[in-house]
Amino acid sequence: MAEQGGGMSGLGCLGCSLRQRNEWCVLSEEETRILSRNLKKRQYRAGETIFSAGEPSHGIYCVVSGAVAIRKGDGEGNAVLLRLAYPGDTLGYRGLLLGENRRYSAEALGPSKLCFVDQTVTRLLLDRNSALGRQFLRRIAADMDEAHDHLVRNATLSNRGKFVYLLLALMNRHGRTASDGSRFMELPLSRRDLASMIGARHETLSRIIGRLEEDGLARFSGRTVHVIQPHSLFREIRPPTLLD
Amino acid sequence: MAEQGGGMSGLGCLGCSLRQRNEWCVLSEEETRILSRNLKKRQYRAGETIFSAGEPSHGIYCVVSGAVAIRKGDGEGNAVLLRLAYPGDTLGYRGLLLGENRRYSAEALGPSKLCFVDQTVTRLLLDRNSALGRQFLRRIAADMDEAHDHLVRNATLSNRGKFVYLLLALMNRHGRTASDGSRFMELPLSRRDLASMIGARHETLSRIIGRLEEDGLARFSGRTVHVIQPHSLFREIRPPTLLD
DNA sequence: CTCAAAATTTGACCATCGTCAATTAACCCG
DNA sequence: CGGGTTAATTGACGATGGTCAAATTTTGAG
Numbered sequence: 228m229a230e231q232g233g234g235m236s237g238l239g240c241l242g243c244s245l246r247q248r249n250e251w252c253v254l255s256e257e258e259t260r261i262l263s264r265n266l267k268k269r270q271y272r273a274g275e276t277i278f279s280a281g282e283p284s285h286g287i288y289c290v291v292s293g294a295v296a297i298r299k300g301d302g303e304g305n306a307v308l309l310r311l312a313y314p315g316d317t318l319g320y321r322g323l324l325l326g327e328n329r330r331y332s333a334e335a336l337g338p339s340k341l342c343f344v345d346q347t348v349t350r351l352l353l354d355r356n357s358a359l360g361r362q363f364l365r366r367i368a369a370d371m372d373e374a375h376d377h378l379v380r381n382a383t384l385s386n387r388g389k390f391v392y393l394l395l396a397l398m399n400r401h402g403r404t405a406s407d408g409s410r411f412m413e414l415p416l417s418r419r420d421l422a423s424m425i426g427a428r429h430e431t432l433s434r435i436i437g438r439l440e441e442d443g444l445a446r447f448s449g450r451t452v453h454v455i456q457p458h459s460l461f462r463e464i465r466p467p468t469l470l471d
Numbered sequence: 472m473a474e475q476g477g478g479m480s481g482l483g484c485l486g487c488s489l490r491q492r493n494e495w496c497v498l499s500e501e502e503t504r505i506l507s508r509n510l511k512k513r514q515y516r517a518g519e520t521i522f523s524a525g526e527p528s529h530g531i532y533c534v535v536s537g538a539v540a541i542r543k544g545d546g547e548g549n550a551v552l553l554r555l556a557y558p559g560d561t562l563g564y565r566g567l568l569l570g571e572n573r574r575y576s577a578e579a580l581g582p583s584k585l586c587f588v589d590q591t592v593t594r595l596l597l598d599r600n601s602a603l604g605r606q607f608l609r610r611i612a613a614d615m616d617e618a619h620d621h622l623v624r625n626a627t628l629s630n631r632g633k634f635v636y637l638l639l640a641l642m643n644r645h646g647r648t649a650s651d652g653s654r655f656m657e658l659p660l661s662r663r664d665l666a667s668m669i670g671a672r673h674e675t676l677s678r679i680i681g682r683l684e685e686d687g688l689a690r691f692s693g694r695t696v697h698v699i700q701p702h703s704l705f706r707e708i709r710p711p712t713l714l715d
Numbered sequence: 716c717t718c719a720a721a722a723t724t725t726g727a728c729c730a731t732c733g734t735c736a737a738t739t740a741a742c743c744c745g
Numbered sequence: 746c747g748g749g750t751t752a753a754t755t756g757a758c759g760a761t762g763g764t765c766a767a768a769t770t771t772t773g774a775g
Contacts, residue, residue: 716775717774717775718773718774718775719772719773719774720771720772720773720774721770721771721772721773722769722770722771722772723768723769723770723771724767724768724769724770725766725767725768725769726765726766726767726768727764727765727766727767728763728764728765729762729763729764730761730762730763730764731760731761731762731763732759732760732761732762733758733759733760733761734757734758734759734760735756735757735758736755736756736757737754737755737756737757738753738754738755738756739752739753739754739755740751740752740753740754741750741751741752741753742749742750742751742752743748743749743750743751744747744748744749744750745746745747745748
């Protein structure tokens with residue numbers, strides 16, 4: 228039998244700290260118990276596939292811990308890493324709403340826990356609690372904004388700019404600040420995946436990384452990155468157009 | 472007093488042919504009347520701004536006729552044309568859901584009619600008819616898919632490829648087929664806007680267009696485009712990887 | 716620990732793209 | 746219709762990015 232809930236043993240979702248921060252927060256205590264009883268929590272190994280593009284949607288996933296890569300192909304072998312999902316994020320709501328097959332794949336980047344909520348349960352809860360629907364609307368609207376911002380950056384920035392932006396974004400999630408103000412992190416992605424996130428070849432990314440090191444903006448060693456002066460990176464993508 | 476409804480005089484929204492095809496189709500006759508009484512229909516001239524990024528959202532817009540450009544800036548003067556909206560499309564729902572200011576601008580490309588529905592009315596209807604919320608969810612989910620596809624294309628295709636794709640998409644909306652199978656259309660956009668849609672400079676677009684003409688794939692004259700063999704254009708973006 | 720496979724880096728080379736500048740064409744207001 | 750402004754094209758050139766190939770490093774299975 229699958230473990231239930233997100234946190235301490237018997238409490239189920241009620242004890243899940245994530246509940247405060249995602250759409251399920253509007254559920255009553257009883258509704259939360261329904262959710263608890265009907266979800267399947269599962270641990271994924273690094274690299275394991277959670278679901279794949281093209282297969283039917285049976286429900287949604289909620290990231291509990293770890294990080295998940297959202298990949299989408301163009302039908303010709305080329306696959307792009309669209310975004311990363313983190314604890315509190317909900318995946319695969321599109322199938323729930325449109326009843327279509329999955330349009331992208333989800334893969335655990337490292338060891339990750341996800342909760343699966345079947346369609347029937349979600350629909351039941353959506354019917355019982357209209358606020359839940361509103362929460363989903365907000366979630367999607369926010370995702371939409373993010374996608375639009377992404378589109379604008381892609382149209383505006385050079386590959387180097389896009390990568391710098393990506394680095395800063397990853398740093399926000401994965402970085403730690405040292406006592407001297409410099410920041411460092413362990414990259415959750417291979418170079419190939421980093422390259423696919425900015426729509427460039429991995430060879431190109433290698434060179435971009437090389438140039439960033441030459442320019443003294445960052446130091447790369449395997450998956451470890453040190454950014455000495457985060458400010459300098461910011462300047463890269465926010466050029467001194469007007470006085471800032 | 473603003474005109475009401477979308478079609479023949481007294482019928483209001485009930486007579487609006489668009490209603491069949493957008494989210495409002497789930498409203499009852501009485502709810503539709505409420506909608507009719509509370510919307511403001513307005514004609515916009517070519518180039519006229521419907522709303523601008525940064526200003527507060529007071530409601531949503533429904534495109535009745537014409538075409539609308541959705542523009543989004545990156546905060547540094549660079550503005551990108553994200554997409555075009557056509558009759559039946561709903562604009563600006565994000566503000567309704569998140570209560571935030573507009574994140575993009577909307578501008579009439581040619582003479583266009585739009586209906587404005589105030590927040591309070593939309594919320595009233597959303598409360599009365601829960602199916603309406605579901606419709607909005609579907610709408611946004613579909614928009615989301617489109618945005619993701621856009622992201623994948625941007626990461627995958629060259630500028631030429633992106634432009635060919637754009638041409639074919641515009642052809643679907645604006646094109647007519649001649650007796651010999653060739654297609655032609657009047658472009659709804661300036662070269663600059665076309666360029667910004669594919670994230671390229673207008674000089675680059677000029678050269679892409681030049682090369683497409685050299686290659687005999689299309690003929691451009693002002694805003695008129697002739698595509699002799701639509702198949703050849705398709706081949707551009709769907710290379711003969713495997714046997715098709 | 717060892718070895719093979721996969722990932723990453725590097726080089727060479729060419730195509731594409733952006734920038735600056737100059738020209739030409741199209742458009743709008745009066 | 747004219748004049749001025751904006752849009753579009755073209756050229757030159759440097760910068761960036763993609764492709765192919767080879768070398769090097771890292772990773773993972775056994």
